[in-house]
Each structure stands twice: as C-alpha cells, then as structure tokens.
Amino acid sequence: MSAGLIAQYAVIVVLVGLSALYTLRKLAPTLVARRQAALAASLLKAGRGTFAQRIGRALQPRGATGNCADGCGTCGSCGPKPSDDNEDDEHPLTFHPPRK
Structure with a gap:
C-alpha cells in the first residue's frame, strides 16, 4: 500500500467523521x-x-440564558407576536389554474 493511498484514506476518514x-x-x-459536557467535566477535574x-473550558456547551436572545425556542414565546387585528395575521392560500 503506497503512502498516497494511505493519505487518501486518512482524508476520507476525517471527512466522513x-x-x-x-x-x-x-x-x-x-x-x-x-x-x-461530560467530556468537558472530565477535562476540568483537579490535577x-x-x-x-x-x-475543557473551550468544550463546555453554552447553556440557555433564559432570555429570547439565545434562540433556544423551547418556551415558544420567541418570534413574532400575533396582533389584535386578525386580518393582518391571516394569509389564505389562493390556488390558480395552471397556465396553458
């Protein structure tokens, strides 16, 4: 097996990974x-x-801060708020016949 083939396989393994x-x-x-978080905690142990x-500090995942700026979307309150005027919020579908 040549060195070029081994390098090619190494690149493929890295890309697939x-x-x-x-x-x-x-x-x-x-x-x-x-x-x-588990990997970061094991790297941050004393000693x-x-x-x-x-x-380990670089690998720590960012936690949700609880405000709408982090974009977690778990509470469903982020995003546009519906207005009191329902006419602006409704967008009915309009189907058109195919062109000939």
Missing part, C-alpha cells in the same frame, strides 16, 4: 450537548494539566 458529527449535532443536539483544562 466530520460529516457524521455535523449530522449528529443537527439531529440530536441534546445528546451531543450532554456528551460534550489535570493547564492544556487539558483549557480544552
């Missing part, structure tokens, strides 16, 4: 956040080196 991580973060964000603790 990054794609899987991106997909997992999009489809299961709470699972990823829990695992990330670890400064480099490991620096990586």
Whole structure:
C-alpha cells in the first residue's frame, strides 16, 4: 500500500467523521450537548494539566440564558407576536389554474 493511498484514506476518514458529527449535532443536539459536557467535566477535574483544562473550558456547551436572545425556542414565546387585528395575521392560500 503506497503512502498516497494511505493519505487518501486518512482524508476520507476525517471527512466522513466530520460529516457524521455535523449530522449528529443537527439531529440530536441534546445528546451531543450532554456528551460534550461530560467530556468537558472530565477535562476540568483537579490535577489535570493547564492544556487539558483549557480544552475543557473551550468544550463546555453554552447553556440557555433564559432570555429570547439565545434562540433556544423551547418556551415558544420567541418570534413574532400575533396582533389584535386578525386580518393582518391571516394569509389564505389562493390556488390558480395552471397556465396553458
């Protein structure tokens, strides 16, 4: 096996791994956040080196701050508020016949 082929396989493995991580973060964000917090907590234990603790602080997931600026969307109160005038809020669908 040549060195070029090994390098090619290494690049493919890295790209597939990054794609899987991106997909997992999009489809299961709470699972990823829990695992990330566990990894960060293990790196931040007392007695670890400064480099490991620096990586642990960088890996800590951002928590929801409880305001509408973080965009968590769990309470459903973020976004446009419906006005008292329902005419502006309603947008009925209009179907048109196909053009000939």
